[in-house]
Amino acid sequence: MSDGRGAAHAGECPSEGPALGPALGPALGPAPAADHGPSNAGNHGLRVALLGPLQVWRGSTAIDVSPNRLRTMLAALALSAGNTVTVEQLALALWPDDPPAHQRRSVQTYISRLRRVLGPAAIRTVKSGYRLDADPDDVDVLRFHRLLARAASSRDTRAEREQLEEALALWRGAPFGGLRSSTLCGPKAVRLVEQRLSAVERWIDLGLAEGRHNELVAEVQELALRHPLREPLWERLLLTLDRCGRQAEALAMYERLRRRLARDLGVDPSPELQRMHLSLLADGERPATSPAPCMLPVAVAGFTGRDDECERLDRLFEGDTRICVISGTAGVGKTALVLHWAHRARAKFPDGQLYVDLQGFASGGAATNDALPALLTAMGVPPQAILAESRARSALYRTMLAGKRVLLVLDDARDAEQVRRLLPGGTGCAVVVTSRQGLSSLVASEGAALLTLDVPTREEARDLLARRLGRERIGSDPAATDEIIELCARLPLALAIVAGRAVARPLSPLAALAADLRRVRDDLGVLATKDSLTDMRAVLARSYDALPPDAARLFRLLAVHPGPDVGEAALASLAGLHAPQVSELLDTLLDAHLVSETVPSRFSFHELLRTYARGLARAGDTSAHRRAVLRTIEHYLHTTYRAALLLDPAAQLIAPDAPAAKVRPEHLRDRGQAQAWFRAERVVLFRVLRLAMADGLHPHVVRLALAVTVWCDLEGDEQGKTALEILALEAAGRSGDHAARGRQQLHESGQARHTGR
Structure with a gap:
């Protein structure tokens, strides 16, 4: 802090290591038998202790390093054990204020003297300086830092506490004790003391979370008194005394600190301490036990369907599952299901x-x-017991849930990391997470079950409307009801919006509502509400806005494709990308539930998402949109042409011109692949023909229609052939392509003779 509270200062002598009870007693003392960690079993190498007076051993033999400059040089080398220390760095440690004229020669002299004490192989000469031949784990400062890092990354609070205890046990007093070097005993030492105190505070937090306040109170009080201006320690002291039922002492300690801060620094205690003080003053009789929390919001009225999903949740949590992620597209009813x-x-x-x-x-x-x-308040934790530090809160939260059977609902999670810090530590609790994302990393690392929610069936959608509007009103016009369900893409949120309007207009027939709703094919504003949480465009926008730019572009371009579904290869041409790039972007869209995989390697989205994507595309770069339309049409034209020739090499077709840039037709190799491709794309091809006609690409229509006719001949699809002939003739006439028109007419007459018409 800038006001000097809570941290040691460069101008002060760093505090020596305070006593912390037997659990944190010195692990690296002067006795040769002292254990310096697992790496020292049978170790005959060099060990250096700097967290206290300098001590050195080789194996079990203590080494006396007496002159101050030799001790300082050893400390500087030990802080970078295994790494190079330059001559300039050593000179700065030895002579911070008055370096010698020939510092390299002077450093070499001290290195030679230190080698005579430690052994000739203890210090290696390297290109730019010197290196101490010691394992970093055999230097207590470096080991201390490693243990702190391991503790910080630990997800298990018990393991974290043990790592902290091992790290703190390395301290025997003030760092670099006995050395006279402003380089070492200045900022370096102050930083070490600060790191130690932060570790001590975290260790206290873990102990309080485990309910060991009675064991800790004496040590915390001693620490606070030895650091009278370090407010985080005083916060923990007040909390520990309060948990021990010693509120009067806590108030007295607060007053003692307040006076000291006013006298020495002219400031008041921190806002956190002031809040704790007010809470102590207002603390009356507390109930012996808090009621079990029930934070669930009200369930959705008229909920219907989802019986299979509810039964699956029952089975999951009756078994070994403790986390279930329910994912699905925006508005599909994830929260409603979970609350029900x-x-x-x-x-x-x-x-x-x-x-x-x-x-x-x-x-x-x-x-x-x-x-x-x-969450902690709901579980009965008093406000003054909730510390500001996030890891302390997490530890207390997991302690409060330990051994209990609690249901935790985490609604609308963006990613797995947002969830992880709220996961209980034990196995008795159940966690249900809802998200528009798949959160696959929770499935992989935490063993979560995944339940993907699709739109309800038509019967479930009809039941939803019946619950809201009454079965009599629904039954009075079943055709309008079915049209409403289809126009809403069976999406529960859209159905709820329409049902709300129908309730508000009880005299309006459902047919009129359906007619008005038909505009949703072009404008999502039809499903607008005054609440951004239920406005359809706003709800879908929150999913779209979370996409990275490349995935957002692909989503917009999907509106170009006429549907009803699209293969991965066609998407590559549509987007002007290579197949691996498209595959990666599709994974992002699938995970966000903005597209779905209807069958392997074929993708679609419901009509409301299509309308939303179309609106985005219209508002964007129109020239990019038009290029995407052309690439899509040419993809199908060139692939269809190749497929038709594989089915009938003698077919009278018109070869297409070279494909536009970034069009990547599919490379079908044989007749079997061509037949499979036509089966998958039949409906798409007719829609692509209408798209090309609407876009004025008449020569493309003629060529594509002729190629598709080959497939219709093979399948005996007379109705399809007739539709294709009409399209081809109309397109040829509009384009003025007389040769193409003539060829089409010849093709028709030949087919007529072949079929005997």
Whole structure:
């Protein structure tokens, strides 16, 4: 802090290591038998202790390094054990204020003297300086840093506490004790003391989270008194005293600190300490036990369907599963399902039900650390017991859930990391996560089950409307009801919006609502509401806005394709990308549930998403949109031409011109592949023909229609052939392509003779 509270200063002598009880007693003392960690079993190498007075051993033999400059040089080398220390760095450590005229020669002299003490092989000469031949783990400062890093990355609080205890046990006093070097005993030593105190504070937090306040109180009090201006320690002291039921002492300690801060620094205690003080003053009688929390929001009225999903959730949590991710596209009803099931399953979680709206796709989202205070408060933790430091909160949260049977609902998660810090540590709790993303890393690393929610069946959608509008009104016009269901793409949110309008207009026939809803094919504004949480365009936009730029571009371009589905190869041409790039972007869209894989390697999205993508494309680069249309049509033209010749090498076709840039037709190798391709693309090809006609690409229509006719001949599809002939003649007439028109007419007459018409 800039006001000097809580940290040691470069101008002060760093505090020696305070006593921390038997658990944190010195592990590297002067006795040769002292254990310096696992790496020292049978070790005869050099060991250096700097966290206290300098001590050196080779194996079990202590080495006396007496002159100050030799001790300083050894310390400087040990801090970079195994790495090179330059001559300039050594000179700065030895002579920070008055370097000798010939510093390289002077450093060499001291290196020679130090080698005589440590052994000739202890220090190696390298190109730019010198290197101490010691394992970094045999230098207590370096080992201390490694243990802190391991503790910080540990997900298990017990393992974290053990790593911290091992790190703190290395301290025997003030770092670099007995050395006279402003380079070492200045900022380096101050930084080490600060790191030690931070580690001590974290160790206290873990102990408090484990409920060991009675064991800690004496040590925390001693630490606070030895560091009278370090407010984080005083926060922990007040909290520890309060947990021990010693509120009067806590108030007295606060007053003692307040006076010291006013006298020495002219400031008041920190806002956090002031809040704790007010809480102590207001602390009255607390109930012996807090009621089990029930934070679940009200379930959706009129919920219907999803019986299979509810039964699967029951089975999962009756077994070994403790985390289930429910994913699906925006508006598909994930939250409604979870709340319906959670209320129904409350009796299975007698210790409470917790709920957090993570707002993962809202602007900014909710920080995990912001959610913890609300959860801890709901579990009966007094506000003054909730520390500001996030890891301390997490440890307390997991402690409160240990051994309990609690249901935790984490709604609208953006990614797995947002979820992980809220996962309970034990196995008794159940966690249900909803997300528009698949959160596959939770499945891989935490063993979560994945339940992907699709749109409801037509019957379920009809039941949803019936629950809202009444079966009599639905039954009065089943055709309009079915049209509404299809126009809403069976999406529960869209159905709910339309149902809300129907309820508000009880005299309006469903046919009129359906007629008005037909505009949704071109404008999602038909499903607009005054609430951004339910406005269809805003809901879909939150998923789109979370996409990286390349995936967002592909989503917009999907509106170019006429549907109903598209293969990966066609998407490569549409987007003007190579297949591996498209595959990676499709994975992103699939994970966001903005497209779905209907059959292997074929993709689609529901009509409301298509309308949304089309609106984005219209508002964007129109020239890019037109190029994508051309690439799409030419992809199908060139692939169809090749497929038709594989089916009938003698077919009278018109060869297409060279494909446009970045068009990548499919390379079909034989008749079997050509037949399979036509079967998969039949509906798409007729839609592509209408797209080409609408876009004025009449020569493309003629050539494509002739090629598709080969497949219709093979299949005996007379209705399809007739439609193709009409399209080809109309396109040839509009283009003025008399040769093409003549060839089409010849083709028709030949087919007529062949079929005997």
